[in-house]
Amino acid sequence: MFNFDGQLHPEESKILTHTNRGLRYGDALFETMRAVNGKLYFWEDHYLRLMASMRMLRMEIPMSFTMEFLEEEIQKTLRSKDLDKAPARVRLTVFRKDGGRYLPDNNDTSFLVEAETLEQPFYVLPGGDYEIELFKDYTLNADPLSTLKTANKLLNVVGSVFASENGYDNCLIINQHKHIVEALNGNLFVVHGNTIKTAPLEDGCLNGIIRKKLIELIGKLEDYELEESAVSPFELQKADELFITNSIMGIRPVTKYRKAEYGNKVAADLIGKLNAVARLG
Structure with missing residues (x-):
């Protein structure tokens, strides 16, 4: 029904x-x-x-x-x-x-x-390989309309077809300034040391609910420092972790981007805290 x-x-x-x-x-x-x-x-x-x-x-x-x-x-x-x-x-x-x-x-x-x-009643950190690539055929326009969850998602559809055709699990979208904005199905977080970085809304990324909740959560934790600023493709090679977030899967760690491979220590720490917030919210 x-x-x-x-x-x-x-x-x-x-x-x-x-x-x-x-x-x-x-x-x-x-x-x-x-x-x-x-x-x-x-x-x-x-x-x-x-x-x-x-x-x-x-x-x-x-x-x-x-x-x-x-x-x-x-x-x-x-x-x-x-x-x-x-x-x-x-x-x-x-x-x-x-x-x-x-x-x-x-x-x-x-x-x-x-x-x-859905299979799981709570957010679970998925295992297995998860490889991503940049989707560069088309760019996202960095303006307020891009932050909305509209039914106009052609960029995400074409990018998903590209990922499937080339054996990737996901792709990252860039804007007209060549900044990385988000993944095809969620917001992106980049971990370097104790700094967790995500693109600002001014770059055109989706105003995601889990993005918002993690920003609030990380801001209360002494172990991490949150940064909302433009993400360059060059940063990905030097990152310790990458993970993607949305309201259904919660947090999805990335394991590989080109020659770089990543762990999931921070993602594993945050997903338990996210579940606690979700149950209380």
Whole structure:
């Protein structure tokens, strides 16, 4: 089952038309989050990011779109799939209603909730090799729109195809200034000694929820120093660790980039602390 504007529909239902603005223009935003036994990890952060993003895109925010209303619609969807007592991946998409060309016929919005099962109820540090490369065919534009989680993700799609074709597990995206911005599916953190560095939002990286939580977490730890500043490709060769973050996997250590190989000591330390924050949040 999935939830479209508050109504549950079987998975095979065809409800979106050829005039859907998300399909036509990428005129949509989405939040992907982890739910465990009905508890939405970092729900308030996801909700506030969604509201801020809708305002930036000049979408009409319905009066009903309270945090409580949308959470209940997510919970209704989880219950319909017997996922309210299990770990689940939830995607909440909002888009302007059908009609118009670049200029919408109206500014009203619809929402769509989807859910699927996850194997683990908590964040686990994956083992095995994980090799990355730079994706240099196209660059990301460093502006505020790039920090939003919109449905316009062609760069990520083409980069993922490139990675698959060339045997890489992931790729890093660069902006027009040749700074490394993020991975195809999450934010990047670079570890050198006790310094943990990540790209600033001004470079165009996604305003990720786990990025935000780790920045808050690291800032409270005496063992590490956090730095938000531009990341150069040359830094990767000298780093002790690289890891990628998003709301579903938590932290994914990188094991290899070109001739450089990395450990995961800091990532292993942080993932336990992240789980603690998630359970309390």
